[in-house]
Amino acid sequence: MKNVLVGLKRVVDYNVRVRIKNDGSGVETEGVKMSINPFDEIALEEALRIKEKGLINEIIVISIGPSESQQQLRTGLAMGADKAILIETSADLDPLTISKIFYNIVERENPLLVLLGKQGIDNDNNQTGQMLAALWGRPQATFASKIELNEKKATVTREVDLGLETIEIDLPAVITTDLRLNEPRYVKLPDIMKAKNKPLEIIPFTDFKIEVKNTLKTINIEPPEKREKGIMVNDSQELIYVLKEKGLL
């Protein structure tokens, strides 16, 4: 039985303009549209394509978060994942703890591959995949834009600052996804109905006996400084004139 683990984080939807709560304790999520982190959706889509090629038998989607994360897991099941695990916690866990949880599940499920989004669009950390690879002692291929898999190895094209880098890694391994890996499919209504019967296991985070090491503490949350409103020019000539006046050209 070959399986792939995919992480699905519940985050404020990509299109929502976030607002800081009045008491400054965090970002308002009450009454705000929540979705699967877009990079995680790409990770799941890639897993589905790998399964459609017959290279794996099972896709397990995992979310770590509040009870409401079941919605995102159900969406993942409707997209085509076979089973789901929610590690339930109301705490906003740090990436090191998250990667320790993933490592626990890796030991239990023995996956061929762990596919994660490269970053959550909420905290923009970009850490979990790399941390999991370190704890697991297995290869990491971050920011993937192309994955070719065979039984023992994966060839991964990565989006790096200076273009594209290709590496070959032994499996099992951790791969994190970048935007251009694929375009996730839409969920169809019959699949949503079918997903209701797929297994969704809920494990309280406290069952894991992982010590949360708060080496970082948030002490303030504030909006960024705003740029001042600019001026409008009427044509190309005026634009060049203004830029030359400012000494920029």
Next chain:
Amino acid sequence: MSKVLIIAEHDGSSLNPSTRKCVSCASEISNSEIHLIILASDISNLSKQAASIDAVTKVIAIEHEIYNKPLTVNIAPQIFKFANEYTHILGPSTTFGKDLMPHIAALLGVNQISDIMKVLNSHQFQRPIYAGNVILTVEASKNHVVVATVRTASYKAAKENNQAAIEVFTSNIQPLNHTHFIKHSSGSSDRPDLQTANIVVSGGRAVGSSENFEMIYKLADVISAATGASRAAVDAGYVPNEMQVGQTGKIIAPDLYIAIGISGAIQHITGIKDAGTIVAINKDEDAPIFEVADIGLVGDLFKIVPELHELLNS
């Protein structure tokens, strides 16, 4: 007293400017001793460059053929061996540093701070979240080493008038043979580097095709600018991925940024917020890009861009 170790990013022959930006960030930590570590297959040139960076007190150079390519799996265990001598370990928030630093942090059993944009004191830092729409102040435990990436757009590169000591070490790391570099490819150009250029000209989806992007390149060339693009233009296949500017692409801070046919999604804005002057050219006067632009011009880019090219070329 803080002791900071910075992991140098390089291409085998020269240091990436992100390294000097990390030094500037480390210099904001008062009363700090700054060491720079270089892992390379040939350290001779790189260690001299590193030693010339102001505020660096020591360069640690490790030469080994496994460092021919910057694979995290080989670098992280080596850094781990040096870690207990330091209060802080910093790397740049480039794809190199983002790949490496969380791996090091996990080996050390600590969390990592992503994208430091400001140092408040030795253990308090500011960083952006939610695509820069929220600024977080975090405090790191003084009982643990601080591992962090530095948001390079927030810092100027440190100057190079120094002659720091260079210490050469031999590597005793056993390479793990589970990860192999195959190749690197880029749509390389002679234009300035997007992450360090003084002027950047960017195009969006409205440019319409890769052929039409030629006019963006031509305009950039008359003013010696680097070229960038919005995610939409990269996704549409008009330009290669390394040109993407924004939350999940490159975060840049040129003196002048010219956005052409870019509507200005928040994910794009976060990549340019630190630019000195933002110019927006867009036919839609309600485009959100005008909310952050210092200078706006409403009009048809297919008319304006050739005009600008001609006016600047004459």
